[in-house]
Amino acid sequence: MRAVTVTPGVPNSLRLTEEWPEPAPEEGAILVEALAVGICGTDHEIIAGSFGEAPPGQERLVLGHESLGRVIEDPTGTLQPGDLVAGVVRHPDPVPCLNCAVDEWDMCRNGQYTEHGIKALPGFARDRWRIQPKFAVGLDPALARVGMLLEPTSVVAKAWEHIERIGQRAEWKPQSVLVTGAGPVGLLAALLASQRGLSVHVLDRATSGPKPELVAALGATYHAVPVSQLDFEPDIVIEATGAPAVVLDAMCKAAPTGIVCLTGVSSGGRTIDFDAGALNRALVLENNVVFGSVNANRRHWDLAAEALARADQSWLNSLITRRVPVGGYAEAYTPGPDDIKVVLDLTA
Numbered sequence: 001m002r003a004v005t006v007t008p009g010v011p012n013s014l015r016l017t018e019e020w021p022e023p024a025p026e027e028g029a030i031l032v033e034a035l036a037v038g039i040c041g042t043d044h045e046i047i048a049g050s051f052g053e054a055p056p057g058q059e060r061l062v063l064g065h066e067s068l069g070r071v072i073e074d075p076t077g078t079l080q081p082g083d084l085v086a087g088v089v090r091h092p093d094p095v096p097c098l099n100c101a102v103d104e105w106d107m108c109r110n111g112q113y114t115e116h117g118i119k120a121l122p123g124f125a126r127d128r129w130r131i132q133p134k135f136a137v138g139l140d141p142a143l144a145r146v147g148m149l150l151e152p153t154s155v156v157a158k159a160w161e162h163i164e165r166i167g168q169r170a171e172w173k174p175q176s177v178l179v180t181g182a183g184p185v186g187l188l189a190a191l192l193a194s195q196r197g198l199s200v201h202v203l204d205r206a207t208s209g210p211k212p213e214l215v216a217a218l219g220a221t222y223h224a225v226p227v228s229q230l231d232f233e234p235d236i237v238i239e240a241t242g243a244p245a246v247v248l249d250a251m252c253k254a255a256p257t258g259i260v261c262l263t264g265v266s267s268g269g270r271t272i273d274f275d276a277g278a279l280n281r282a283l284v285l286e287n288n289v290v291f292g293s294v295n296a297n298r299r300h301w302d303l304a305a306e307a308l309a310r311a312d313q314s315w316l317n318s319l320i321t322r323r324v325p326v327g328g329y330a331e332a333y334t335p336g337p338d339d340i341k342v343v344l345d346l347t348a
């Protein structure tokens, strides 16, 4: 069968392999026919050779962690043939650490977790894959075109859960949220903010293309100015650019008792002049919280599946700016200027 693979650590080793072996039974009882995978910055980093790890004893890694498939067979009866399904990305570490021991693998403390398509587990960009029931998330049939958005939605569902838990440290009635970055994570974070009835603001560099309209369609306000020029102080900030200057400005902008959630993975290696003492002073004197958030556990995937099922399907569909048949994989994995989410179509 076909699989999109790389040799981790070797730049530009991306290939479409036609003779990839069928998924091994040990991978899970549920056999799935792949429909599509979403592509994100992590895939680009893996292709560039700066991230990613093949399964033990293997040279190549199958890409794809944003999955959507249709169940072929499930002898456990958890799902039915024909059901839409996505696979949870991360698996707990084998030790296990305190958090992995209770299935909070998104909070793994020893770094020995594995991730489909990223770290030591084969990804979902292959014609068929297998998954264990515990890691198989069934999707509403209405999500057949957009279900590969479940993975990035699980990431923001976790971010929102943690924001709300932190908020409970004191009396808390948030009204406004600022999302920096109108990529898939930022837009999905804004969707979940609008589902919570908050006043939503999204900031991005783009002044044309689909982003301003997508934000307006959520009933949110779009800003194409630097964070420092905003004329309000948000109760919550979700930072989704990873751009150092934006990250620091976002930390400084939050209202007193504000919560700033960082979700953007910066490449690192760039330094900027910054008054760290002034930031520390503001955080302390205003009881602000800044925290990082990555990945998601099963609870968050289930919350994300509910959030997607409640969302406007045509809005979700508009996040997908390119759908590329698997034969055009090289083009799919080449970032384009107007991309929001690019999807590799495995049915073609």
Ligand code: BGC
Binding pocket: 040, 041, 042, 065, 089, 090, 115, 118, 151, 152, 155, 294, 295, 296
């Ligand atoms: C994925 C996460 C993953 C992270 C680090 C992100 O692209 O969405 O699930 O934990 O990369 O590997």
